[in-house]
Amino acid sequence: MTQKLSLFLGSLRCRAIYIHRHFHKFISHYLGAKRRQLLGLFLLQLYYINAYPIDAQKVEKRHPLYIGVTGGYGSTTWAGLVPAPSDDEFDPLKISLPVNASEGGALWGFEAGYEFSSFFAVEANYMQYPPAKVGFAVPESSFPDFHNGATEFISKTDTISLAAKLMVPIPRTKGIRFYSSVGGAGIRRNDIIINYWHFSPSFGFGFTYDMSEHWMTEFGGNYIAGYGESAVHPEDYYFPFLYTAFFKLAYRF
Numbered sequence: 455m456t457q458k459l460s461l462f463l464g465s466l467r468c469r470a471i472y473i474h475r476h477f478h479k480f481i482s483h484y485l486g487a488k489r490r491q492l493l494g495l496f497l498l499q500l501y502y503i504n505a506y507p508i509d510a511q512k513v514e515k516r517h518p519l520y521i522g523v524t525g526g527y528g529s530t531t532w533a534g535l536v537p538a539p540s541d542d543e544f545d546p547l548k549i550s551l552p553v554n555a556s557e558g559g560a561l562w563g564f565e566a567g568y569e570f571s572s573f574f575a576v577e578a579n580y581m582q583y584p585p586a587k588v589g590f591a592v593p594e595s596s597f598p599d600f601h602n603g604a605t606e607f608i609s610k611t612d613t614i615s616l617a618a619k620l621m622v623p624i625p626r627t628k629g630i631r632f633y634s635s636v637g638g639a640g641i642r643r644n645d646i647i648i649n650y651w652h653f654s655p656s657f658g659f660g661f662t663y664d665m666s667e668h669w670m671t672e673f674g675g676n677y678i679a680g681y682g683e684s685a686v687h688p689e690d691y692y693f694p695f696l697y698t699a700f701f702k703l704a705y706r707f
Contacts, residue, residue, distance in 0.1 A: 517668060518569040522704025528561035528583040530611055530694035531680065535588075548591040550687050557694075559584030565702060567619075575619040577635070583611040583696060588689065597687070607646045611694060613678060615639035615656050629664035639678045641693050652693045654679040672702040 532555035537547045561584060567577035589606040590597040598605055617637025624630045635658040642651050660674020680695035682688055 517706035519567075519707045520569070520670060520704040521566045521707075522564070522670070522672075522702050524561075524563035524565055524579065524581060524700050524702045526561055526698060526700030527559070528581065528696065528698045528700075529558035530583060530586045530609070530696060532557055532586045532588050532609065532692075532694055534695070535682075535688055535692060544594065548594040549596050552588045552597075552689065553591045553595075554589045555586060557584065557586035561698065561700070563700075565704065567704075572623065572631070573621055575621065577617055577619055579613075579615045579617070581613050581615075581698065583613070583698075585610045586694070597689075600687070601646060604646065609643060609645040609647075609694075611644075611696065612642050613639045613696065615678070617656060617658065621662065624661075631662045632659075633662060633674075634659045635676075641678060641680070641696070643693055647690055652681050654681065654693070668706045670704045670706060672704070673700075674702075675699050 532552070535552050536555055537545070537551050537553075540547070561581055563579055563581035565577060565579045567575050569575040586609045587606060588609060592598070592605050595605070601607070615637055616639075617635040619633045619635040621631045621633040624632060635656075637656050638653060639656040640651050640653055643649070656676060656678040658674055658676040660672055662670060662672045664670050676696075676698040678696040678698075681691070681693040683691040685691055
């Protein structure tokens with residue numbers, strides 16, 4: 455135990471530097487790139503709306519309130535904490551970082567929204583993501599020492615979000631619109647370490663199709679930013695970045 459603790463303390467600085475760089479690269483690459491892309495989509499949509507103001511008067515909705523159900527594929531990003539494979543017989547990163555993560559699968563949820571016009575809507579969503587299984591190296595990891603001998607844990611994630619949707623009709627189609635959305639989401643992480651909420655920005659895009667006066671479908675994707683800290687045990691503070699590809703069916707009132 456003394457030797458293990460000595461190695462643990464000796465590698466603390468190395469791990470902190472690695473984790474800090476890891477999160478910096480992860481956040482700046484994904485979050486920064488997506489913000490730029492979605493800003494471009496918003497500007498393009500604003501230009502379209504401004505260029506075709508007459509169409510907005512022709513397609514105002516008579517049933518602006520809608521509720522619906524959601525299904526699709528969703529994934530957390532616990533694998534982002536797993537270090538690259540090493541040939542070292544004793545890799546100090548295995549002391550505090552997980553060595554494997556199994557995640558991704560079917561998700562479900564509900565939605566409710568209000569269309570102020572055919573170009574703009576506000577929408578609330580609840581989504582439950584598939585649980586993630588995160589494992590640690592044995593006997594190298596110090597995780598069992600702090601969690602009653604456990605060598606892995608299952609983390610459950612669900613979200614409540616509110617977003618503004620900017621929509622534009624696709625020319626020469628009947629009832630098909632492209633949209634992009636931006637808003638905020640509360641992420642709840644529930645496992646043996648914490649049961650807590652964190653607020654993060656969310657972004658999305660997709661297509662809606664008005665099947666009839668009352669029924670509407672939607673195909674799209676969504677991204678919710680996560681959170682992480684440079685720490686000895688980053689799993690204590692980590693909220694995973696969330697990716698979603700979904701189908702929605704909604705009814706207008």
